[in-house]
Each structure stands twice: as C-alpha cells, then as structure tokens.
C-alpha cells in the first residue's frame with residue numbers, strides 16, 4: 001500500500017488502479033453488451049434520439065442462436081478444443097522432458113542447445129508458415145486438424161521447454177540426489193519426486209500452451225479452408241465478415257463464447273499458474 | 284556397517300578447479316569422522332564423491348571391501364543428510380521416511396515397523412502425517428535424520444546438517460546426533476566448517492584446506508599438537524595467538540624473541556627448535572594457556588602486555604592485549620581486576636608453547 005495521506009493514496013493508487021481496470025475490462029464489456037443487443041439498436045446512428053451505447057433495455061439471444069443455427073460454430077468450437085488439447089499435450093510431454101534434460105543432465109552443449117531452442121521460438125509465425133505450408137501440402141495434411149496439431153508444437157514446444165527448464169532449475173538439486181541415494185533410478189526420481197513437485201510449472205506451461213493454440217490465427221487461416229474444419233478465431237472472422245459487411249452481433253457472440261473456455265481454464269488454475277511463473281519450491 | 288577407505292582421491296572440476304587433492308583416509312567401522320575446514324576447501328566435494336553424486340577424477344573409494352567408484356548412489360548402501368534437508372515437499376513425513384524403503388521393495392509391514400521405530404528414536408511420532416512445510420527447522424532436521432536411519436545403511440553422510448538451525452538448537456541437535464551414533468554405531472562422515480561441531484562430534488577429525496588434508500587425528504590430538512600453523516589457528520576458540528619471532532640462543536638455552544617479548548623455550552621444544560636458531564619462526568600460545576602472572580612466575584615465562592579490551596564472558600574473561608606489535612588474547616579467570624589501557628603481566632604455561640617454522644608453517 002501507498003503510505004501517507006488520503007490524497008496520496010488516491011493519486012498514486014486508486015485512480016491509476018481504476019484507469020487500469022477500466023482499460024483492461026472495457027473491451028470485454030463491449031463484447032458482452034454487443035452480444036445481447038438487438039440489431040435494431042446496433043445499427044442506430046450515434047446521433048439518433050435515445051441512443052444508448054453502453055446499455056440495452058431489450059437484451060436478446062438472437063445473435064447466439066444465429067451462431068448455432070446459421071453457422072458451424074459448434075463444430076468450430078469442437079475443432080478448436082480438439083486441436084488445442086492435443087497439441088498442448090504433445091508440447092507438454094516434449095517440453096517437460098526437454099526442459100528436464102536441459103536443466104539437469106550435464107551433457108555437452110546443453111547451454112547452446114537451450115539457446116537454439118529459444119531462438120526457434122523467436123522466428124515469427126508470419127515467416128514460418130511459408131515452409132510449413134509446403135510441408136503440410138507434401139504430406140497431404142491440408143484442411144485436416146492434423147495440419148494444426150502438428151504445426152502448433154513448433155512454437156509451443158520451445159515455449160514449454162523454456163518454461164519447464166526454468167522451473168526445474170528452481171527445484172533444489174538435492175531433492176533428486178536424495179531420491180537417487182534412496183534407491184530411485186534417474187527415471188524413478190523424476191517420476192516420483194521431480195514431476196509431482198513441478199506440477200505448478202507443468203500446469204502453467206499447459207495453460208499457456210492451451211491459450212496460445214486456442215487463439216492462434218495465421219496457421220489456422222492458411223492451413224484450413226473448408227468451413228467445417230475451421231477453428232473459432234478463423235471461423236468467426238471469415239464467415240461473419242462478408243466483404244466489408246460486419247455482422248457485429250454474431251461476431252461478438254462468437255468472440256464471447258470462444259473466450260469462455262480459456263477463462264474457465266484460467267480461473268481454475270490461476271493460483272498454480274502464478275506459482276508456476278514465479279517458480280518457487282519450498283521444502 | 285562397514286569401513287570406508289579413500290585412496291589418493293582427486294577431483295578436478297571442468298574449468299580446472301582442483302577441488303580435492305590426493306586425499307587418503309581410512310575410516311574404521313563404527314567411527315564418526317568429521318571433515319572440517321574453511322569454505323571452499325573441498326569437504327562437500329569429497330563427501331559427494333563418497334555418495335556417488337560426483338564423478339571421481341582419480342583415486343579409489345572403498346566401502347567395506349568393494350571399490351565403489353563406478354557404482355550408482357543407490358547401490359552404495361549409504362544415506363545422506365543434506366544441508367537444506369531436501370525433504371520431498373509433496374510427501375508426508377511418513378512417506379518421506381518410507382520412500383527409500385519402498386524403492387527398495389520392502390514389504391508394507393516392515394516399512395511401517397522401521398518408520399515407527401525411527402520416529403520413536405527421534406521423537407517425531409506425532410508429526411508423521413504432516414507435510415515438510417508444516418514443520419519447524421529442528422523438526423525437519425529430525426525427519427531428514429529419520430529418512431537416513433530407516434534404511435539402516437552401511438554409512439551415514441552428513442553435509443553441514445546443523446548449519447540452518449539457530450545456535451541453541453544446534454547445540455541440542457549436536458548432542459542428539461552424538462547419542463544417535465552411540466546407539467546405532469553406523470560409520471559416519473560428517474562435513475562442517477564449524478570447529479566446535481568437529482571437536483564435539485568426531486571420534487576423529489580431518490582438517491582440510493584448499494583440497495589438501497592438513498591433519499587427521501582425534502580432537503585432543505589436534506588441539507594439543509596441531510601439525511601446522513593452519514590447524515593450530517583453526518582448531519580452538521578463541522583462536523591461538525601467533526607472534527612472529529626469532530629463535531635465539533643464550534643463557535644455556537633457546538629463546539623466542541620479538542619486540543616486547545622474550546620467552547625461553549622449554550626443554551623438549553628447545554631441542555626440536557635447535558635447527559631454527561637464528562631464523563624466524565612463528566610462536567603460538569592458546570589464550571587459555573595464559574594467565575595473569577604473580578610474583579612467583581619466572582620472568583622467562585612471562586611477558587608485559589598492555590590491555591586494550593576486556594571482554595567479560597561470565598565463565599572467563601578475555602583480555603585483548605598488545606605486546607610490541609603483536610596482539611595477544613588471554614582467557615583468564617572471570618573476576619580478574621584489570622581494566623582497559625592498564626598494564627598486565629601474563630604468564631605462559633611452558634609446556635603449552637607451540638613453535639612453527641615460518642617457511643613451511645609446519646609445527647616444530
């Protein structure tokens with residue numbers, strides 16, 4: 001807390017905090033209000049009488065219904081969930097093992113390898129999709145979920161590896177050494193001691209990977225073409241923006257429903273998530 | 284139970300840190316050996332090589348009659364207590380202690396029997412279901428000990444297990460450790476940088492410095508006849524006083540002399556010091572071997588000092604004094620009537636005098 005008089009607390013704490021919260025939350029509010037606003041109100045000019053941009057007196061579910069009846073939104077949700085879940089699991093498994101190896105096995109060039117992995121994470125997706133598109137075409141995976149399940153790990157694995165490496169390094173080496181003296185093999189020590197202790201780190205890597213793949217846009221846009229294969233971000237923007245006509249109601253409804261799973265995941269694991277990022281193991 | 288033999292042990296870390304140099308050590312069965320030395324002298328490295336956690340650059344380590352150089356830690360039948368205890372944070376105290384037995388496929392009843400027995404010995408029965416983070420430092424310490432003793436290993440290895448405890452608890456646990464050793468009789472190697480711990484716990488003490496063993500011996504041998512200047516200064520608290528002196532002959536004997544101080548070397552020491560006549564040497568005397576002189580003390584075993592500070596500790600009083608250009612600390616009787624900036628005459632106990640070669644630093 002800020003020390004001192006009341007005005008200091010207002011100037012240095014409450015007012016900045018309020019501004020911050022407002023800036024962060026306003027887009028969500030706008031999304032929600034647009035979702036439930038009837039078309040008649042949405043397309044009213046701003047200088048019309050009784051113009052109410054921040055509230056509606058006639059909430060409606062028509063946009064949500066439109067989403068489910070007139071578009072393949074539920075299929076998109078399913079696709080996104082499947083792709084995000086599978087690529088997250090793949091990336092987590094690889095990331096945990098690679099991160100452990102980089103943090104603990106003193107093999108030559110471990111440091112250099114770690115840096116290389118990190119550099120691959122820095123290659124922008126907007127460049128990487130070109131060679132990847134070629135590969136996807138050669139393997140005949142275009143327009144299938146596999147196109148994304150196999151390409152998302154290209155940025156998720158480096159990310160998970162780095163996060164897990166940092167987390168493993170924060171676990172005292174003695175824990176593992178003690179387990180090895182206690183009679184565990186390297187693998188048993190990892191399974192019985194290190195992995196359970198690393199659960200917060202694994203969770204935060206998982207949540208982050210899940211969110212990244214849930215929100216991913218470029219690969220999904222490039223590698224998928226038929227409407228029934230699309231993911232939520234691509235489906236919503238490509239099917240609900242026709243030419244220069246924006247179907248604001250369904251668009252926002254799609255965005256709202258699409259962000260619910262991520263919100264749920266975050267709110268469930270937020271404590272672990274924070275612990276994972278700040279990485280602390282207390283004996 | 285087993286003896287441990289260390290032969291010509293060397294460790295060079297990559298980056299060419301020569302951490303342990305030609306260490307030789309025979310530890311008989313049931314002995315409690317303490318490795319002591321200043322920070323960075325290679326104690327932990329030596330211990331970790333015995334445990335199998337660090338590779339051996341050259342030399343041999345034997346447990347019993349087996350060369351264990353290439354055995355994995357789990358196959359050496361040892362138990363180690365780490366400085367930070369390394370308790371498994373996600374396991375209960377019971378499971379912490381049982382883990383080693385489970386890994387070694389003991390049956391449930393036997394595991395339970397052993398864990399209960401160890402908990403009994405250490406007085407932690409009521410803590411068995413807690414997690415490590417719900418324990419105090421001393422309790423964690425006990426659990427770490429318990430985890431070591433349930434396995435009933437050939438050798439215990441301790442790496443500064445008491446250094447995270449507060450002073451009072453440390454003294455208490457020191458006694459407990461000693462009792463535990465009397466009771467179990469397991470061969471133990473204990474690493475510490477605290478010479479008091481080394482003296483009180485060890486059957487024998489190994490003093491190390493810069494990767495080299497300086498002296499091995501039982502505590503009183505180290506105290507009474509330190510092999511060199513380093514051991515003399517390291518063992519004992521308050522530390523031994525040193526003065527740079529010249530050995531001179533005269534009046535039918537040998538003397539050590541420096542500004543403000545001239546003392547006769549007693550018989551045996553004088554004959555050993557004969558080759559040093561005319562050369563410089565380091566004279567040593569422990570604070571507790573000095574006392575305030577009375578008129579009966581001969582001049583050849585006393586010196587005039589100027590008191591700088593008087594520290595009254597209750598059980599004794601420390602006089603920080605100046606003799607010529609040297610500082611001499613004397614531990615004298617508590618009620619001594621001396622004040623700062625006064626002159627006092629101190630008497631040395633002749634047969635407690637030490638002399639070291641100034642070049643080799645070896646005891647004469």
Ligand SMILES: Nc1ncnc2c1ncn2[C@@H]1O[C@H](COP(=O)(O)OP(=O)(O)OP(=O)(O)O)[C@@H](O)[C@H]1O
Pocket residue numbers: 296297298300301302320321322323324325326327328329475476
């Ligand atoms: N993994 C390592 N790589 C390189 N050098 C090391 C490594 N571990 C220790 N050293 C070096 O080896 C020397 C001995 O270290 P060691 O840990 O054995 O000291 P110690 O006697 O246990 O000291 P302390 O009382 O501080 O624990 C030190 O100079 C240290 O810097």
Ligand SMILES: [Mg+2]
Pocket residue numbers: 326327328
């Ligand atoms: Mg150490």
